[in-house]
Amino acid sequence: MTVLEQPGSYRPAPPPAWQPRTDPAPLLPDAEPYRLLGTDAAAGLDPALLKRLYGQLVRGRRYNGQATALTRQGRLAVYPSSTGQEACQVAAGLVLEERDWLFPSYRDTLATVVRGLDPVQALTLLRGDWHTGYDPHEHRIAPLCTPLATQLPHAVGLAHAARLKGDDVVALAMVGDGGTSEGDFHEALNFAAVWKAPVVFFVQNNGFAISVPLAKQTAAPSFAHKAVGYGMPGRLVDGNDAAAVHEVLSEAVRRARGGAGPTLVEAVTYRIDAHTNADDATRYRADSEIEAWRAHDPIDLLERELTGRKLIDEAGMRAEREAAERLAADLRERMNQDPALDPMDLFTHVYAEQTAQLREQADRLRAELAAAGESATQEGAQR
Amino acid sequence: MTVLEQPGSYRPAPPPAWQPRTDPAPLLPDAEPYRLLGTDAAAGLDPALLKRLYGQLVRGRRYNGQATALTRQGRLAVYPSSTGQEACQVAAGLVLEERDWLFPSYRDTLATVVRGLDPVQALTLLRGDWHTGYDPHEHRIAPLCTPLATQLPHAVGLAHAARLKGDDVVALAMVGDGGTSEGDFHEALNFAAVWKAPVVFFVQNNGFAISVPLAKQTAAPSFAHKAVGYGMPGRLVDGNDAAAVHEVLSEAVRRARGGAGPTLVEAVTYRIDAHTNADDATRYRADSEIEAWRAHDPIDLLERELTGRKLIDEAGMRAEREAAERLAADLRERMNQDPALDPMDLFTHVYAEQTAQLREQADRLRAELAAAGESATQEGAQR
Amino acid sequence: MTTAAVRSGHKPATMAQALGRALRDAMADDPSVHVLGEDVGALGGVFRVTDGLAKEFGEDRCTDTPLAEAGILGAAVGMAMYGLRPVVEMQFDAFAYPAFEQLISHVSRMRNRTRGAVPMPVTVRVPYGGGIGGVEHHSDSSEAYYMATPGLHVVAPATVADAYGLLRAAIASDDPVIFLEPKRLYWSKDHWDAAHPETVPGIGRAVVRRPGSSATLITYGPSLPVCMEAAEAAVAEGWDLEVVDLRSLVPFDEETVCASVRRTGRAVVVHESAGFGGPGGEIAARVTERCFHHLEAPVLRVAGFDIPYPPPMLEQHHLPGVDRVLDAVARLQWESQWTSAGHEGGAR
Amino acid sequence: MTTAAVRSGHKPATMAQALGRALRDAMADDPSVHVLGEDVGALGGVFRVTDGLAKEFGEDRCTDTPLAEAGILGAAVGMAMYGLRPVVEMQFDAFAYPAFEQLISHVSRMRNRTRGAVPMPVTVRVPYGGGIGGVEHHSDSSEAYYMATPGLHVVAPATVADAYGLLRAAIASDDPVIFLEPKRLYWSKDHWDAAHPETVPGIGRAVVRRPGSSATLITYGPSLPVCMEAAEAAVAEGWDLEVVDLRSLVPFDEETVCASVRRTGRAVVVHESAGFGGPGGEIAARVTERCFHHLEAPVLRVAGFDIPYPPPMLEQHHLPGVDRVLDAVARLQWESQWTSAGHEGGAR
Numbered sequence A, B: 001m002t003v004l005e006q007p008g009s010y011r012p013a014p015p016p017a018w019q020p021r022t023d024p025a026p027l028l029p030d031a032e033p034y035r036l037l038g039t040d041a042a043a044g045l046d047p048a049l050l051k052r053l054y055g056q057l058v059r060g061r062r063y064n065g066q067a068t069a070l071t072r073q074g075r076l077a078v079y080p081s082s083t084g085q086e087a088c089q090v091a092a093g094l095v096l097e098e099r100d101w102l103f104p105s106y107r108d109t110l111a112t113v114v115r116g117l118d119p120v121q122a123l124t125l126l127r128g129d130w131h132t133g134y135d136p137h138e139h140r141i142a143p144l145c146t147p148l149a150t151q152l153p154h155a156v157g158l159a160h161a162a163r164l165k166g167d168d169v170v171a172l173a174m175v176g177d178g179g180t181s182e183g184d185f186h187e188a189l190n191f192a193a194v195w196k197a198p199v200v201f202f203v204q205n206n207g208f209a210i211s212v213p214l215a216k217q218t219a220a221p222s223f224a225h226k227a228v229g230y231g232m233p234g235r236l237v238d239g240n241d242a243a244a245v246h247e248v249l250s251e252a253v254r255r256a257r258g259g260a261g262p263t264l265v266e267a268v269t270y271r272i273d274a275h276t277n278a279d280d281a282t283r284y285r286a287d288s289e290i291e292a293w294r295a296h297d298p299i300d301l302l303e304r305e306l307t308g309r310k311l312i313d314e315a316g317m318r319a320e321r322e323a324a325e326r327l328a329a330d331l332r333e334r335m336n337q338d339p340a341l342d343p344m345d346l347f348t349h350v351y352a353e354q355t356a357q358l359r360e361q362a363d364r365l366r367a368e369l370a371a372a373g374e375s376a377t378q379e380g381a382q383r
Numbered sequence C, D: 001m002t003t004a005a006v007r008s009g010h011k012p013a014t015m016a017q018a019l020g021r022a023l024r025d026a027m028a029d030d031p032s033v034h035v036l037g038e039d040v041g042a043l044g045g046v047f048r049v050t051d052g053l054a055k056e057f058g059e060d061r062c063t064d065t066p067l068a069e070a071g072i073l074g075a076a077v078g079m080a081m082y083g084l085r086p087v088v089e090m091q092f093d094a095f096a097y098p099a100f101e102q103l104i105s106h107v108s109r110m111r112n113r114t115r116g117a118v119p120m121p122v123t124v125r126v127p128y129g130g131g132i133g134g135v136e137h138h139s140d141s142s143e144a145y146y147m148a149t150p151g152l153h154v155v156a157p158a159t160v161a162d163a164y165g166l167l168r169a170a171i172a173s174d175d176p177v178i179f180l181e182p183k184r185l186y187w188s189k190d191h192w193d194a195a196h197p198e199t200v201p202g203i204g205r206a207v208v209r210r211p212g213s214s215a216t217l218i219t220y221g222p223s224l225p226v227c228m229e230a231a232e233a234a235v236a237e238g239w240d241l242e243v244v245d246l247r248s249l250v251p252f253d254e255e256t257v258c259a260s261v262r263r264t265g266r267a268v269v270v271h272e273s274a275g276f277g278g279p280g281g282e283i284a285a286r287v288t289e290r291c292f293h294h295l296e297a298p299v300l301r302v303a304g305f306d307i308p309y310p311p312p313m314l315e316q317h318h319l320p321g322v323d324r325v326l327d328a329v330a331r332l333q334w335e336s337q338w339t340s341a342g343h344e345g346g347a348r
């Protein structure tokens, strides 16, 4: 039997003997988002994991703040902040094994940093000195993806390829609520389900696609419900509950790793900042909405759990904040250095082998640069 | 309140006070296809409707046979037969009001004929003298659509426009099982649900997309289940049961007309013929499968109902077959005439106003044709 | 600046404002004009071109759609079939690509395939081109794709007045128009009398922006200011350059362009999109075909390099600037060595 | 004819068979080569190019995908990221359009955006062009779109041997290749020795198919047979035409083309896709730039009209045939009136 033979998938035999269909009921996601923090179930959680999550949340929040500050200082061209979404980012960055792959969207630099990427490399795209600031193979992180939802079929193809090769590799693909409307979302989920590819689709529903609210994006009961139409399980989780997101994603990863195929996870969260520093969110949403969500802050939720269970004290929290400050200071310092740029790089990686045509154009640019350099030197000499 | 304000659609308030979600359970389609013929419920059906359906089925089958024969005689470039799917075609052609719009795919010429289109016009695309053989506005039938699923967003836009104008117009859009995999299917259903557009999406699941069987197309419990992810009702119906398809489609049309928004209907049927006359179906399916489906033939099913209830006798059936023969003879005769072609038409409708560039090209072609005509005349004169 | 201020016509307006004004006036004049796209409602579009339209005309006339470009354009096709005049906003050039099939296979052909029964009065507004420090996928120049698609009109304004006049003409057109809005000119300002938009002729007419006698610069959209600057700088070198602004790539105004080149005998096509397979090839080939006898030198091209659009910190090296235009002008064989070489080199 | 018969090399093979053989040999040589697309499995593709591959290599190597072109190409991107060499079949040219965003925004740029870390050895096979009586949307010529996209290679074989050799080269390439298979040549047959495929050089090399001295016909893919026929017919008119088969549009073999045109002094570009914005513009402009001194006449173009592809019963009027090619050759100013006109006309 080949990997692609799918026992139990849709194959209605001729009537009147209709083949039994998979019972859709177990496929239906819960109506309410799954939560752990503040519930009885939280008592069973591993304290070490909770503390790890907490440290990452605190650093993540600080990272978001620092990156936003860098846009004001002209050190980043643009920054799409994940403030308020740190529980999703941190969980996504932690649930994978080293050999697994992460497929982030442009908003998910924090997840890549949590996974181990140098923040300067993660921010290269947004600083503007190159498109992808890292070697995707090194950390198994696909390029930060701007065209919405287009990274989802990549995740499916990669996971499928790994499975064909017999490798134990899971792909976690991230997308926003807005991105779910794109055709690529649909095609990726369908391919993954038909191929039983080891992929986890992770929808961060932060309430908005730039200015467009959920009600203009979908009429579905939830994004998790979309799973039904592909024959995969859908899970709905409180996206500000780091423990719950971590658990749901981990389960989905385990399921994929075990050969049971893809899962669609929707985390309900909220984008506290504007879409990017260039956006004016007051045009489309009320401050009161933001305030209501601030009362459900991912750091607060976890902090309450930790302090309530005396797993952390004031000194412990201070230590995490100090670690976060060090990270921010390091980031600030390194981002304040001008990146080394070589204009000739424009031509270096268009093709494996440079074409004669590009060689000619590269020569032209080189000559221009040389002439400019000379005249700059001459001017310098004249002064 | 504007047409676009959607009470009750997805708008989660900040936790912990999650807004109640729409209960998805009523959205779930039945696990078994809906059937009427041969069941107790059939007793309640209008005999006139059944007889009308029967007449159309018989004519439809004959039409399919005649069109296929025309390909062998070189009178059609290609014909994608709907033999075996006549119940779906006939129902789709009958459920709409005159003011409504039908959006057919390339396989749905029979539905357009049932709706009232001259079969010669319906077959123009497949004969090859022009793309669309009719004025879409005259019968409110969109052009037969070759690029799969691309007609679905058109149906949504048209229905939405009609609703904005306050017109009572429903759009019925047809697509195959294969077409559901395209991104346009997803985008159209999502737009329709968000806009609450008066559209009925009608998936004719005939078991194959050319050679590709269902199991390689989807892992969903059924295509009707895809409705859940858009927040619209999904209905599964026996596509060979003309009464059931007619009822389910009619209900969906009524629902759309009443302002309740779109419905997704899946009819389970079977493509008895090859994909087109150019296809070799023996490469990918067993004859036994076809035979099993022949035992569930849409005409037989309805004939059994009609004869069982003594609504038709042998003479009545013969009359229908004779009507079908007349239709076929007329079609044969008219299709055996060469269509009148004007090569200058190439340039006539590219733009509302012909550009200078096209005028120049038209002049060139006209000169070529004149020269060819002259030399043909000369040759004729010399003989 | 508010729309009211623009309307007064006393203050200079930006191109973005003029475009917004054109949408507003078109919507006010014709109830069948509908604007749809991502973030065109409350936000007013990411470039604020649709600012205020949802408020003035309601969300049914200016509609925030779900995030799906094929769906948007596909829905526009259906709306046009029902007699509306949809104006679609694509958020950035590269984000129009998902709608490519709808554009090529339906929008551009609907009139033709139905023998004129179903026209497609759809305007697709595409903020396009680079030079604004945009990150990856936010600075593409995609006009070559549209030019190569029969059935479309392709328009690219370069001035504030043209932005208004051509957008009005595009919306009024019974044919589909790809309306390319040069991103880096959105904030360009000009005194412009909104009361007299009729100074801009319809689609398909080029204009001589600067008369000259030595050579012709043929350009459009974001490269017009570059060419104007180059022409000024060229005076010092002794060249009196004529600058032709195409305004429409389709229909192509061969008459105006060829009249200029026949007069000057030399030409350079300047655009920002990649050179190979770009608009310049068509323009140079066409001008050469029609004006060969008048050419003192081959028509040269100054274009973006044949590379994916570079990251913001390197884009200045990619974009054709004044120096590259002047370089090309300098290579137009001013000594007319060709007169002899042409005969010798061709010896067979 | 079975693959075995082709393999023997004794009988003439069709282009479709040669392509199938290339896929088979590539899959046999390299386990990382995977074929995917619609109906490529049991059916062997609608043109039977993949016939037998699923049987020989299993469904995991030759895979019938769900019906979604963006999904297919997007999955291929991911497969390539993981080290496979996907060969994607698009069923017809127009049905590649849904994959346009994946192609432009990812396939063509992945190497560049990752500074070489993530190459894209993806081959996209596109049955293309008209002349087979196909109904609407089954006869497009889409090469202009691909040519205008930096980062892609674009290849179009015209002979049975080239079909094999170039497809092997495409699959072996570490860069993405759009492989355009002229539909109307699928059933063209040729004696061709499968044992010596190395006679075909790699991608990017044009070839002189017929040497000649009067003028150069520059062409590729489905128009090559037309040009060869035209060249034979031209002999009677006293013209000895050289025919250059480009084989690749990208990289463009300027050297071979320009060497020919410099020798002949006259050139006509012939292709089936629409003229305006089509490949001929780039080719004519480029040749003119480089060979201006050697040209006795402007480089002319013979192409499809600037219209949506017509229905089958009218396609013969659209497709460039021998007569149109000869007409263009006749317009190449054989009396060299231009010599004087060039000087007079340019008077200012």
Ligand SMILES: Cc1ncc(C[n+]2csc(CCOP(=O)(O)OP(=O)(O)O)c2C)c(N)n1
Residues within 6 Å of the ligand: A107, A146, A147, A148, A175, A176, A177, A178, A179, A180, A206, A208, A209, A210, A271, A275, C038, C067, C091, C095, C098
């Ligand atoms: C194909 C495509 N269309 C449009 C855009 C422009 N755009 C960038 S972000 C964005 C909103 C995305 O919303 P969502 O998916 O919810 O992600 P979020 O920004 O909330 O993280 C849009 C429309 C894009 N990047 N890609």
Ligand SMILES: Cc1ncc(C[n+]2csc(CCOP(=O)(O)OP(=O)(O)O)c2C)c(N)n1
Residues within 6 Å of the ligand: B107, B146, B147, B148, B175, B176, B177, B178, B179, B180, B206, B208, B209, B210, B271, B275, D038, D067, D091, D095, D098
């Ligand atoms: C976008 C697109 N891709 C591919 C094709 C080629 N093609 C024509 S019919 C077909 C199969 C369609 O299957 P299905 O949707 O189930 O409809 P059916 O033929 O069974 O009626 C394919 C792949 C196409 N027409 N359009």
Ligand SMILES: [Mg+2]
Residues within 6 Å of the ligand: A176, A177, A178, A204, A205, A206, A207, A208, A209, A210
């Ligand atoms: Mg969002």
Ligand SMILES: [Mg+2]
Residues within 6 Å of the ligand: B176, B177, B178, B204, B205, B206, B207, B208, B209, B210
């Ligand atoms: Mg089917």
